[in-house]
Amino acid sequence: MRNPHTVIIRPLLTEKNLIAKERSRTVAFQVDSRANKLEVAHAVEKVFNTQVEDVRIVNVLGKNKRVGRSEGKKPDWKKAYVKL
Numbered sequence: 001m002r003n004p005h006t007v008i009i010r011p012l013l014t015e016k017n018l019i020a021k022e023r024s025r026t027v028a029f030q031v032d033s034r035a036n037k038l039e040v041a042h043a044v045e046k047v048f049n050t051q052v053e054d055v056r057i058v059n060v061l062g063k064n065k066r067v068g069r070s071e072g073k074k075p076d077w078k079k080a081y082v083k084l
Helices: 015-024 037-048
Strands: 008-011 026-031 054-060 064-067 070-073 077-083
Touching: 008 037, 015 026, 026 037, 037 054, 037 077
Parallel strands: none
Antiparallel strands: 008 026, 026 077, 054 077, 064 070
């Protein structure tokens, strides 16, 4: 197992996630793109000292961005919904 602080990158604080936190005790994190459900569950349990009930993972595709004539792409990343 990897270090829990390298698996969890940051919490995601949006309106949608805050409503999910209040209604169904679900929090969202940006996680390492190589992490799986078991690693995310162990990392959340160790860092926050809670019991994890369920983990759902979503691969988020980066958006195409354009400034003038030059084009670029934001990186792909992984999001995890953790039910406590």
